Amino acid sequence: MEEQAPTIDPSAKSFKRNRVQMQETENEGEKRNTGTGGENNERVSDGSNQAGREGSPNDFEETRPNSKRSRLQEGTSEPTSPNLIEVIKGNGKYINQTVKLWVEQYETNSKSAMVELLTMLFEACGAKYYIKGEFLDEIDVDDVVVALVELARRGEVEDYQSSKKKEFKNFKNNLQLFWHTLVLESQHGPLFDQVLFDKCMDYIIALSCTPPRVYRQVASIMGLQLVTSFITVADVLSAQRETTRRQLDAEKKKRAEGPRVESLNTRFSVTHDKITMLEEMMRKIFTGLFMHRYRDMDPNIRMSCIESLGVWILSYPSLFLQDLYLKYLGWTLNDKNAGVRKASVLALQNLYEEDDNVPTLGLFTERFSNRMIELADDIDNTVAVCAIGLVKQLLRHQLLPDDDLGPLYDLLIDEPPEIRHAIGALVYDHLIAQKFNSSQSGEGSNTSEVHLGRMLQILREFSTDQILSNYVIDDVWEYMKAMKDWKCIISMLLDENPLVELTDEDGTNLVRLLSASVKKAVGERIVPATDTRKLYYTKAQKEIFEHNRKDITVAMMKNYPLLLRKFLADKAKVPSLVEIVLHMNLELYSLKRQEQNFKTVLQLMKDAFFKHGEKEALRSCVKAINFCATESQGELQDFARSKLKEVEDEIVAKVKAAIKEVTDGGDEYSLLVNLKRLYELQLSRAVPVESLYEDMVNTLQNFRNLDDEVVCFLLLNMFIHLAWCLKSIISGEMVSEASLSSVLSKRTTLFDNLEYFLNSPQMEGEVNNGNLLASRVCTILAELWFMFRMTNFSSTKLERLGYCPDEAILQKFWKLCEQQLNISDETEDDEVNKEYAEDTNRCCVMIAAAKLVASKSVSKEYLGSEIISHFVMHGASIMEIVKHLITVLKKNNDGIPEIFLEALKKAYLRYMVELYRSDKSLAEKYLQECKELASRLSGTFVGAARNKHRLEILKIVKDGIEHAFIDAPKQVGFLEAAVLPFVSKLPTPDILEIMRDVEKRTENVQMDLYPSGWKDYDTFMKSLHEKYAKPEVIQDEKEGGFVKRRGRPRKQQNVQGKKLFDEHSASEEEDSISNSDHENAQDEEDEEENIPLINSIRSSKLRSLKASKNASKSQTRTSDSARAKEFLNFSPDGTFKP
Structure with a gap:
């Protein structure tokens, strides 16, 4: 049979293990209640059948300490000074002295000292209870514990261990130190009298099995510490025994008998008996306390047990390093609390650290190694990190x-x-x-x-x-x-x-x-x-980084040209190789007299720029050359700038030549590659392309059958050049009429070309196939409208530059955007690895459109409602972008009711269109999207915002009802689909008013003539009646209930492994870990294939590649969300920055 891990002991069961139950007599109950008998309500044990009863477990589940300062003192005499509990509650510096005095007292008057110690034990648990010395031997432990539990049930205990008060912060450490010191001070006498510690252990074990949590906590601390202290003494005695054995063996070689041999035999026997006695006491606490408390409902108690067990096994392996005790560490690897799992893992790490322990751990490792590996992916990061360290230990010993x-x-x-x-x-x-x-x-x-x-x-x-x-x-x-x-x-x-x-x-x-x-x-x-x-880095870290930068520069200085020359034609290596210069200290080229190597590097970077046409290589080369031109000094900087100017001139010449080649009927490849190079260069700096602009315009107008990618880069280069021209005007002190006219002329030309493609039939291709040119047209148009928005130039000298598109162009623009939004996820995933895919995906299109609304570049009533109507249609990435837009609109108080209602109308219209087309599946999809949109939009009014925006919500509801009854009952479904979620955000009086308004509209309508058409109306009214009938409760709502966990999905916890908490009776006879347990556990786990390393x-x-693909998509979407937040929270007077 598989060995099951024992279940949690809820401590609700009887704490008296195999002891006689006691009953409370009526007379004694009367005495306690009335105070007769001269006791004056003091709780004194006199050895008689003391009153007591075991309360319900629920009475003790969450007991709270009695905070009254003036408690009734228990007992008929004062404890001997110094007061032990006060010493423990103090700073701890008098513990050693106090313990010595107590041991001396015990040796002269054992009963008095024992009473004092037990009183301290009870007080440490928070209870005031005193035992009369003359009845110490006769009183039963159960009687006392029953009385203590009764005190806890009445709340007359104080929890020092869990107290947040400053004076008790050292209580636990002091309590442990007290018992440790007491054991050490008693090792030459009272420790082995079979009275003192036997009595203490009886009370500690009994208290550890009681329902009150505070008793279990403190008793566990004392009991676990006793075992640890016993081990300290046992180690010393074991060393003495070994020394005595060696002396005895040596003496026996000299003579078989004699007083010396007899003396050594006696000493050996006495020492061995003491060790045996200590081990018996350890076993007593283990079986009486540990075996119940390691599965306590309190995770702190469980954690203390496992931490102590780890110490015991490590420090006293002769007793504890066996399967009887090891299995508890294995079982608690499945504990539901992360702290307990971590304690178990750390204990095992310490065990495997010792090479001598490994052979004994063989069977344990075989049984629990799979669980150790699983914990490397634990849901708690600290546990996972510790488990990985444990796996390293197993590998070190070649156990895996x-x-x-x-x-x-x-x-x-x-x-x-x-x-x-x-x-x-x-x-x-x-x-x-x-x-x-x-x-x-x-x-x-x-x-x-x-x-x-x-x-x-x-x-x-x-x-x-x-x-x-x-x-x-x-x-x-x-x-x-x-x-x-x-x-x-x-x-x-x-x-x-x-x-x-x-x-x-x-x-x-x-x-x-x-x-x-x-x-x-x-x-x-x-x-x-x-x-x-x-x-953020410290000064020391920055110094290390700077030192590393110098080392890298020195190592690369002479070899960099060799590496660039060797791999100049390798497009896979060039980007990474070229970017290394960004992390070098260019000043060292002058200090080390390596100017020629610097110049060679620049020339090779220029060659690489014109050698390659891929985005990564081009971008890396541009960054590297720009870095050299700005970060180098003196003569080297002049050389770098001249080289950069050569690059600019050469690329302009190459584009001109490529345009002429296309004009003459040649291939478009050269034009495409050089337009890419020009685009990457213009992204970082203004390039003088005045002479090229007209050539690019003529190419677009005269050759309408150019490849889409060539057209895209022609438009991009024209757009970025125009952006640089606008920036120079805005930042310039003087603005000439010529420059202003030039910008307006270039803008008009670019708008004309973009509008041509906006109206072009080639933009209306297959929706699911995507369209690179359409995405570029959308984003460039949006950026142009944003750059030249009216609000940016009104009431200034540059007011002529302000521009706002007319309604017809805006509608065509959005129609083209919608086509891109409807691209399937599969198609977009196929495009993800293509160059510039992150600039042309549907998120970029949506960001561009949303930015127009947020910046008031266009009519928010039309475009804002269209965008919001797509809130829930295109996945989480688009949803995040629209959510940011709504946040901006609400922050600016920009006509939210009108925009929300128009968005809902458009979403419902999509449903109606498909319904009339008899496409039921698509109609149902659009209806569900409309309902979810209404739910999302109404969910933006949460908490206090419901009262603040009550009038806005009411306007949406009333206007929505008005819309629903136009040509009724055709649009009555709008009530349930779009209006109902907003009604639930209103207070009860408003709901009543709405009900009356709606009922009034149908007073003279014969709904029986068209029952199916009024079905939605009936549903709406039924919901209103239900909401009106319920008491108004404003719940603590949260907007947009998405909580994402980044990274690779976590494995689920091994629920089958949680057998630790199933019913199981653990006994001391279970001294091994069964093989069947291992085999059955293996059956429950997913088997890995046996494959080479x-x-x-x-x-x-x-598996990682698949995760990487998902992670790449996730990172792209996270990036899109971040870009949305950045773009939509722009400065009102901000301009486009190329």
Whole structure:
């Protein structure tokens, strides 16, 4: 049978284990109630059948301490000074002295001292109770405990242990120190008299099984500490016994008998008896206290038990290092409380740290290793990090097969960085440094080249996804010194070591590793941040980063030209390689007299710019050349600026030549590539393309059959040039009429070309196929309208620049936007890896349109309502953008009722159109979207906003009812679909008024003639009556109930593993962990395939690639949301910044 973990003991059961139940007599009850017998309400145990009854468990579930200062003192005599409980409640510095005095008192008057100690024990639990010394031997423990429980039931206890008062902050530590000191002081006498500690243990065990939580907490603290202190004494005695045994063996070799041998035999026997007695006391507390309290309902008690057990096993393995005790650590790996799970994991870490413990842990490891691996993906991050450390310990002892590590590699791309870095440490130790594989260790196995080679073997599995590669590099970087060995990496890239041969794939990965490592070394992120907080570094960290920057520059200075020249034609390596210069200290080129190398680097970057046509390579080259032109100094800066001017002139000449080639009937490829280069250059700086502008306009107008991508980049370059021209006018002190006229002329020309494509039939292609040109036309038009919005230039000298599109153009614009919004998710996913996909997806289109409404560039009544009507139609990303727009509109108080109502009308109209077309499935879909839209919009009025915006809500409801009864009953369904959610936000008097208004509208209507048409009306009225009948309760609502967890989805907790809390009777005879338990547990878990290590990584990689794809989409959508927030919260007088 599988060995089940015991269940939680709710402490509601009887705390008297196999003891005689006691009953309370009437007479004694009367005495206690009336105060007769001269007791004056004092609680004194006199050894008779004391009153007491066991209260209901519910009476003690959450007992609260009695806060009265003046409590009735118990007993007939005062405790001996100094008062033990006051010493414990103090700062603890008198504990040692007090314990010595008490031990001396005990040796002279044991009963008096025992009474004082027991009184302190009860007071530590918060109860005032005193036992008369003359009845100490006769009184039954149960009688006392029943009386103590009665005190707790009446609330006459004070909880020192959980108190927040400053004077009790050291109470727990002082209580533990007191008992530890008492055990040590008693080890040469009272400890072994079988009276003192036996009596104390009886009361502690009994109190630990009572319902009041405070009793269980304090009794557990004392009982667990006693075992720990007993172990301290037992260790000393064990050392003495071993010494005596060696002396006895040596003496026996000299002579078989004699007084010396007899003396040593006696000493050995006495020492052994004392150890046996201590171990019996340990077992007594373990069975009487631990076995019940490790499954207590209070997680703090459970955690204390497991922490103590870990200490016991580690410090006294001769008794506790066996399956009888180890199984409790295994069972609590499934505890529902994270703190308990963490305590168990940490205890096991300490056990596996000792090599001598490992052989004994074999069966335990076999049984619970799968659960240890599962905890690496625990829902609590701190538990997961500790569990990963535990797995490292298992690997160090070679107790885990490599096949079991596959699931752990998924955590390399987990969202919480602490988990990723913990896995990174494991990957480094196990796969790169191979610290756990003795066969691989040896001379030369720990060189940088060897480590880099192993890292490349891992990165080879992620070559197709640079994001995943960066995650792996980020995880391992902190532990792998070879990643900071710049000279070694450069040497490998330049093939300086003939023994190391890199494939092209390895070369690409090594360049990416070099680039990422350089960024990490100077304090930059290489993976997306989990938050948007800016990084702040200390002065010491900044000094380290600056030192690393110098080291990188020195290492790269002479080799950088060689690397660029070698990989100049490799489009996969160039972006990462070129960007390294952004993290170098260019001043060192002058200080080290390496000016020629700097100039060579710039020339090679220019060559790379004109060699490649891909976005990443072009963008990296532009950033690098701009950086050199701004961050270098003196002669080198002049050279960099001249080189940048050469780039500008050359690209203009190349575009002109390419346009002429197309005009002459040539290929469009050269024009496309050079337009991309010009676009990337213009994104960072103003390029003088005045002579090119007319050529680009003529090309657009004369060649209407150009490839869409060529058209896009022609329009983009014209738009960005116009933006730079506008910026120069706005920022200039003097504005000439010529420059103003030039901008207006260019704007008109660009508008004409955009409107041509807006009206072009080619824009009305298949909706699901997407349209790159349509997206570009939408976003460029929106940016132009935003740049030249009337509010930006009204009442200024530049008022002529203000522009607002007419209603017809705006409607065509939105129709084109709608086409892009209706692109299917599958189509958009297919486009995600294409260049500039993040600039042309539907989120960008929606952001551009929303920005027009938020900035009042166009009519918000039309476009605002159209956008909001799409709130729930296109997934979470679009929903976030619209939500930001609504927030801005509400903040500006921009006609919310009218916009919301128009949005609802349009959403309902979509349903009606499809209903008349007899497309029932699509009609039902639109109806549900309309209802959800109404629910979302009404949900924006929450909490206090319901009262603040009551009139706005009422206006939406009344106007909605008016709309619903136009040509009734055709649109009566609008009441239930759109109006009803807003009614629920109104107070009861308003609902009554609405009911009367609606009923009045139907007084003279014969609804029986068309019952199906008035069905929605009946439903609406029924709902109103129900809402009116209910008492008004304003709930604490929250807007937009989306709570997302970033990163890879968490595994569910292993519910089957929670057998710790099932009914189970644990007994001391269960001294082993059954194999069937292990086998049955295996049946409940998902079995992993037995595959080699590198295949485990590959298997993990496949899962990770899927997660990466989802993560990339999630990051894109998060980025879209962030962009929406940034764009929609612009400054009112802000202008477009290229």
